Amino acid sequence: xxxxxxxxxxxxxxxxxxxxxxxxxxxxxxxxxxxxxxxxxxxxxxxxxxxxxxxxxxxxxxxxxxxxxxxxxxxxxxxxxxxxxxxxxxxxxxxxxxxxxxxxxxxxxxxxxxxxxxxxxxxxxxxxxxxxxxxxxxxxxxxxxxxxxxxxxxxxxxxxxxxxxxxxxxxxxxxxxxxxxxxxxxxxxxxxxxxxxxxxxxxxxxxxxxx
Numbered sequence: 001x002x003x004x005x006x007x008x009x010x011x012x013x014x015x016x017x018x019x020x021x022x023x024x025x026x027x028x029x030x031x032x033x034x035x036x037x038x039x040x041x042x043x044x045x046x047x048x049x050x051x052x053x054x055x056x057x058x059x060x061x062x063x064x065x066x067x068x069x070x071x072x073x074x075x076x077x078x079x080x081x082x083x084x085x086x087x088x089x090x091x092x093x094x095x096x097x098x099x100x101x102x103x104x105x106x107x108x109x110x111x112x113x114x115x116x117x118x119x120x121x122x123x124x125x126x127x128x129x130x131x132x133x134x135x136x137x138x139x140x141x142x143x144x145x146x147x148x149x150x151x152x153x154x155x156x157x158x159x160x161x162x163x164x165x166x167x168x169x170x171x172x173x174x175x176x177x178x179x180x181x182x183x184x185x186x187x188x189x190x191x192x193x194x195x196x197x198x199x200x201x202x203x204x205x206x207x208x209x210x211x
Contacts, residue, residue: 029204072118103119136172
C-alpha cells in the first residue's frame with residue numbers, strides 16, 4: 001500500500017509532528033514585550049519580513065538545495081552559520097534532530113541529524129516527495145507556528161491569527177516557486193530587527209519560549 005505524497009507532506013508539517021516547534025518564537029517574544037508587535041497587522045508585517053528577507057527565505061533555499069542533491073554536510077554547515085544567535089541555532093538544530101529521528105523511525109529513511117531545513121530537504125529527497133508543495137507547506141507551517149506564538153503572546157483571537165496565516169499564503173506560494181530555482185548565491189537576506197530580537201531574547205526577565 002502506498003500513500004499519496006501530499007498526505008505524507010501534510011503529516012510531516014502537521015503541528016502534531018514531534019519537532020517541538022511550539023516552544024520557539026524566533027525572537028517574536030522580545031518584540032511583543034518591547035511593544036513593537038501588538039496587533040494582528042503588526043504580526044503580519046513582521047512575519048512577511050521574516051518570510052521574504054529572513055529565516056523563511058533562507059530555510060526554503062537550503063531545503064530546496066538539499067532536496068535537489070546538494071551536499072548535506074556543506075549545506076548543514078551553511079545553515080548553522082546563518083543563524084544570528086545562540087537561541088536561533090538551538091531552534092533549528094533541535095527541530096532538525098527531532099525531525100530526522102522521527103522520519104528515520106517511521107519511514108526507515110537515511111536522514112542525518114541536521115538543521116531543520118536541511119533535515120527536511122533530506123526527507124523530501126529520500127521519500128521522493130514533490131519539491132514545490134513541500135516548500136509551500138514548509139513556509140506555511142513556519143508562518144503558522146509563529147502566528148500561533150503571536151496568538152499567545154500579544155494576545156490575539158484564534159480567528160485573527162488564522163487571518164494572518166491566510167493573508168500570507170500567497171507569499172508562501174510565491175517564495176516556494178522562487179526558492180526551488182534559486183542558487184546559493186541568492187540566499188542572503190536582511191531582517192536585522194528580527195535578528196537583534198532573537199539575540200536579546202535570552203536577557204528577558206521572563207520568557208515563555210526558548211527563542
